[in-house]
Each structure stands twice: as structure tokens, then as C-alpha cells.
Amino acid sequence: MTGVARAVAGWLAPEAPRERAVVTRMLVGAFATIYLLARFRYLADASRHVAADFAPVGVCSVLTAPIAASATWAIAIVTATAGIAFTTGFRIRVAGPAFFAGLLWILSYASSWGKIMHSENLLVLHLGVFALAGEVRDERVAGWALRAAAIATVLGYVVAGVTKLRSGGTAWLSGDALGSWVAWDALRKIELGSLHSPLAARVAESPALLQGLSLYTLLVELGAPVALVSRRLARAWGLLAWLFHVGILATMAIGFFYPLSGVAFAALLPVERVALLRRLATRADDRSA
Amino acid sequence: MTEGAGPASPAPSSKLVVVTPLLGALILSPLARERGWDSFPISSYPMFARGDLGTVNELAHVLLVDPDGGRAPAAPSLVGTPEPMIAMTIVRTHVERGSAAELCASIASRAHDARISAVAIEIVTSSFDARRYFSGRPDARTPLERVVHARCEVAR
Numbered sequence: 262m263t264g265v266a267r268a269v270a271g272w273l274a275p276e277a278p279r280e281r282a283v284v285t286r287m288l289v290g291a292f293a294t295i296y297l298l299a300r301f302r303y304l305a306d307a308s309r310h311v312a313a314d315f316a317p318v319g320v321c322s323v324l325t326a327p328i329a330a331s332a333t334w335a336i337a338i339v340t341a342t343a344g345i346a347f348t349t350g351f352r353i354r355v356a357g358p359a360f361f362a363g364l365l366w367i368l369s370y371a372s373s374w375g376k377i378m379h380s381e382n383l384l385v386l387h388l389g390v391f392a393l394a395g396e397v398r399d400e401r402v403a404g405w406a407l408r409a410a411a412i413a414t415v416l417g418y419v420v421a422g423v424t425k426l427r428s429g430g431t432a433w434l435s436g437d438a439l440g441s442w443v444a445w446d447a448l449r450k451i452e453l454g455s456l457h458s459p460l461a462a463r464v465a466e467s468p469a470l471l472q473g474l475s476l477y478t479l480l481v482e483l484g485a486p487v488a489l490v491s492r493r494l495a496r497a498w499g500l501l502a503w504l505f506h507v508g509i510l511a512t513m514a515i516g517f518f519y520p521l522s523g524v525a526f527a528a529l530l531p532v533e534r535v536a537l538l539r540r541l542a543t544r545a546d547d548r549s550a
Numbered sequence: 551m552t553e554g555a556g557p558a559s560p561a562p563s564s565k566l567v568v569v570t571p572l573l574g575a576l577i578l579s580p581l582a583r584e585r586g587w588d589s590f591p592i593s594s595y596p597m598f599a600r601g602d603l604g605t606v607n608e609l610a611h612v613l614l615v616d617p618d619g620g621r622a623p624a625a626p627s628l629v630g631t632p633e634p635m636i637a638m639t640i641v642r643t644h645v646e647r648g649s650a651a652e653l654c655a656s657i658a659s660r661a662h663d664a665r666i667s668a669v670a671i672e673i674v675t676s677s678f679d680a681r682r683y684f685s686g687r688p689d690a691r692t693p694l695e696r697v698v699h700a701r702c703e704v705a706r
Contacts, residue, residue, distance in 0.1 A: 273570045309630050313647075314640060319590040365591065372590045374631075375639030382591040386573070393569065402566065409570045416577040421595035428585055429601025441603040444680035451691075452611050452676065454623035455634035462684035 274405035280533035282403035284542040285410065286391040287348060288532065292524045293364055293388050294344035296381075297337070304367050305337035306330065310374050318377060319369035333370065340364055347392070350545030357392030364388060380517040383525055386413040396549045410528035411495070415485040418502065422482025433479065436471030440464075443471075446513050458514040474508065481505045488529055499526035605681045606694065610642040612657055614668035615701075624671070628660050629653075645675060650699035658702045666704070673700040 297304060308330045315327045340363025346356035368381045387410050394406035425433045432438035447461035464470055481501050488498040506520045519525045533539050580587050580594035587594050612624035626637035644653040650673040658671045676693035683690055 270564075270567045273567050303632065311630075313649075314643060318588075319592075369590050374636060375643060376633060376636040377588055377590050377593065379593055379595055379597060382593055385591040386577070390573070393566065405566050405570070409573060412570060412574055413577060416574055417595075420578060420580055420593070421599075423581055424585075424594045424596060424599045427581075428596065428599035432601030433599075438601040438603065439598075441605060441680065442598045444605070444684060445603060445607055446598075448678055448680050448683050449609050449611075449638065450634055452609055452623050452678070453634040453638055454612075454625040454628075465680070465684065 273408060274401050275408060276400040277404035277407050278533055279397055279400060279403045279546075280539055280542060281531060282391075282394065282397045282406045283546045284532045284535075284538045285407060285527040286394065286397065287350075287542045287545050288524045288527045288538070289384070289387045289391055289410075290344065290348035290360070292519060292522060293360070293384055294341065294348050296384070296518070297341050297344055297364065297367070301337060301341065304371050305334045307333050307370065307374075314374050316375055317369075317373040319372070320365055321369045321373045324373075328370075333367075336363060337367060340367055348545070350547070350549035353549040354395050357395060361385075361388050361392035380515075380519060383414060383417050384519045386410075386417070387525070387528070397546075407528045408489075411489060414525060414528065415488050418482045418485035422479055422485075425479065425482070433475055434472075436468060436473075436475040439475045439478070440468070440471040443512055446515075450514065456514050458510075458512050460512050461514075464512045474512075477501075477508075478505060492529075492531075495529035499529045502526065606677060606679045608675055608677050610638065610645045610673075610675045612637075612641060613672040613674055614661065614666065615670040615672060616667060617669050621672070622668075624657065624661075628657050628664070628666075630656070630660070641673060645673065645699050651702065654700040654702040658704045661704045668704050669706075670701055670703050672698050674698050 307327060310327070312327050315324075317324045340360060343356045343360035343363055346352055347360045365385050368378070368385060372378050372381075390406055390409045390413065394402055397403050397406060425438070429438040432441075443461050444465035447457040447465075450457035464474070481498075485498060485502070488495040503520060503523060503526065506517045509515050509517065510521065533542070576592055580589075580592060583594065585594075586596045588596055612629055613621040614624050614628075615621055626632055626634045629637035629640055631637050631640065641650075641653065644650050654671050654673050657673075661668055661671060675697045677695040678693050
């Protein structure tokens with residue numbers, strides 16, 4: 262291995278505390294399991310849809326028609342069981358890949374009816390990373406998992422930012438695009454009989470505020486790579502990104518619950534310093550050993 | 551983020567190290583595709599990205615007609631989903647396919663089962679001016695234009 266290759270490999274898999282990776286794995290697993298259980302009926306029962314509306318995405322693109330209701334329920338039950346095992350550290354080498362594969366399938370299937378739920382993308386990618394890391398047997402595997410999860414987080418935000426500039430260009434820099442979207446999103450939610458943010462109308466009427474929020478959005482999204490530079494910058498960016506999602510919730514009534522929970526940023530933070538999390542993760546770790 | 555204390559750990563499996571660039575390339579790959587490309591869990595995140603939305607737009611949606619002739623939005627659950635954006639997609643798809651009457655009948659059936667007081671259901675496409683909509687004027691929420699694709703009675 263040459264010096265450059267060794268340096269790159271070292272950056273991709275730095276040494277990091279095992280406890281941090283185990284706590285992050287537990288948090289990601291717990292969030293994913295609770296998310297699945299909280300929306301169990303919605304995700305397991307696709308019978309409310311009509312077959313003609315089926316528009317498969319991602320891994321479900323292999324399908325040409327919806328699968329039987331008994332199969333969707335069975336997959337959801339097996340996946341939830343694997344999720345509980347993964348989170349609690351029981352047979353993690355089997356439970357991790359099973360949970361990842363099951364959740365990827367379930368969420369892809371749920372997004373195959375005309376509306377893709379983008380709030381779930383990062384959760385699935387993080388779960389895939391920690392499923393692959395398995396028992397996190399040493400500090401290098403811990404560092405690899407945390408760095409890979411951080412890279413997935415950062416690149417997702419970068420893609421969202423670049424897309425805004427590609428599609429919206431100067432309208433995104435001026436705040437015009439955001440103003441149009443905030444107003445239209447609130448309007449359509451009212452007309453679709455759903456909840457909307459009471460702040461939307463006020464925000465949409467303030468060009469200065471819209472431009473500030475637009476630039477903040479682009480700063481968070483395009484500036485995400487700074488989170489890979491140092492731990493301090495990672496924490497600062499994580500806070501800015503979390504506030505960005507709080508702002509989306511407040512102005513557009515759109516809840517990206519994974520980042521809002523903070524778990525999406527756990528790989529950037531010294532989460533093992535929280536005594537309760539460390540205790541729980543140690544128990545899960547003992548079980549997986 | 552590196553914690554350098556203690557004796558060096560063995561290098562991780564080269565398979566793991568190779569996974570990260572592949573994952574990164576996969577996440578970045580939508581940038582090499584056409585604008586608006588979308589999938590799951592890899593996406594270009596096209597929602598809210600367009601800059602030419604403007605203020606006047608069309609919306610396919612469902613109205614509940616009350617006994618006095620007043621109209622109110624139907625909840626997404628009546629369309630068959632708890633998600634408003636999926637409800638919007640379902641209505642738009644049926645309008646485009648020419649099967650609005652079929653959708654109308656299924657919503658009327660759900661409205662009957664839910665004992666909703668509406669006397670009829672309408673599947674419509676409305677054109678709204680978002681700036682005017684939130685202006686506070688008495689007629690602010692009246693659409694600029696409305697096309698009724700299907701109307702069906704709710705069984706009493």
C-alpha cells in the first residue's frame with residue numbers, strides 16, 4: 262500500500278472510541294425500530310392503495326405489480342423483530358443485515374405510490390453502514406462506521422444544495438424560490454385538508470427574511486463538508502443543520518424526524534459521553550459479544 | 551474526529567474501506583443525471599428546488615359539498631391515505647387517466663362510512679394565486695379558475 266493509499270485508508274477508517282460507534286449504532290437502530298413500529302400499520306398494510314397507482318422506486322423497481330398483503334405484513338413483522346434484535350445487540354451479524362434489507366424494502370415500497378418520502382433516505386443509509394459494521398470489533402471499525410455515516414450525511418445535504426442551484430439558480434439566492442414554495446406548500450396543504458404552518462404566510466411576505474433563510478439553507482447544505490474537517494466544526498455544523506430542520510418544521514409544517522431527533526447527527530458527536538446512552542450501549546455490546 | 555490514543559488498532563478490512571467511496575459515489579450520482587431525477591434512498595432531492603414556481607399554480611384536489619352548497623377540502627384519509635402529498639398525487643393521477651368518477655365514488659363511499667355531513671363530492675382542478683390567497687381579502691381563497699372533473703352524491 263503506498264503512502265497516499267495508506268493516508269486515504271487512514272482517513273476513511275480513523276481510530277475512534279468503540280463506545281461512540283456502539284452508542285450511535287444503538288441510537289440509529291432504536292430510531293429506525295421506533296419509526297417502523299409507530300407507523301407499523303401504514304407501512305405494513307398497502308391494501309388501501311389501488312394497483313393502478315403503483316409506481317415502484319429503488320429496490321422495488323424489480324416489481325411489475327404490488328405484492329400480496331400477507332407478504333407486506335410478514336416482511337414488516339420480520340423486520341420489526343430484526344430491528345429490536347439489532348438495537349439490543351442480539352445476534353447483530355444476522356439482525357443488522359436483515360433489519361437493513363427489510364427496512365430498505367418496506368420504505369421503498371411505501372414510496373412506490375407516487376410520493377417519495379425523502380425524510381427516510383439518510384436513516385436507511387446510516388442503518389446500512391452500521392449493519393455492515395456489525396459488532397464493531399475494534400477502534401478502526403468504529404472509526405470507519407462513524408466516518409462513513411458522517412460522509413453519507415454530508416453528501417446528502419450537498420446534493421440537495423447543488424440541486425437547488427441547478428434547478429432554481431438565482432431564484433434560490435434571492436429568496437424568490439423559497440417564498441414561492443413556502444406559500445404554495447401552505448396553500449396546497451390547506452386545500453388538501455391537512456395541517457399547515459401559521460407562520461408560512463408571514464414568512465412568504467417578507468423578502469428580506471426569505472433571502473436570509475434561503476442563504477442559510479444553502480450555507481447548511483453546501484457547507485456540510487466542513488463537518489468532516491474537525492470535531493468542533495462537526496458539532497457546529499450539526500447544530501446549524503438541526504436548526505435548519507426546526508425552521509422547516511416551523512415554516513412549512515414538514516417534519517424530518519430523523520434529523521430533528523438529533524440521531525442523524527450522532528456520528529458527528531461524542532455521544533458516548535452521555536452516561537445513560539453509554540450504559541445502554543454497553544449492555545447491547547455485551548449481548549453482541 | 552480521530553482519537554489517536556492507545557496502541558494502533560489493526561487496519562480495518564479493505565472491503566469496508568472500499569465501501570465508503572462507493573457509497574459516496576452512489577449518493578452523489580444523481581448530480582450526473584437529468585434534473586428532477588428521484589428515487590429511494592438515493593435522490594437528487596428535487597422537492598422545493600425549482601426556481602420558476604411563481605405564484606399561480608394548479609392543484610388537483612377533492613371538495614366536500616355541504617347541504618347549503620358550501621365547499622370544504624376533503625381530508626387525505628377520505629382519498630385513501632393519511633399523507634396529503636400522496637392524496638394530491640392520487641387525485642392528479644386519476645384526473646390525468648380520466649378515472650376521476652371512479653375515485654369520486656370511492657371517496658363518497660368512505661364519506662358515507664365516516665358519517666360525514668357532505669351531500670356530494672367533487673374532484674376538481676383549481677388554479678390559485680398564492681400571493682392573493684394569503685392577502686386577507688374576503689375572496690382571497692376563491693380560485694382563479696376551477697374545473698370539475700367528477701361529482702358524485704354521498705348516500706344518506
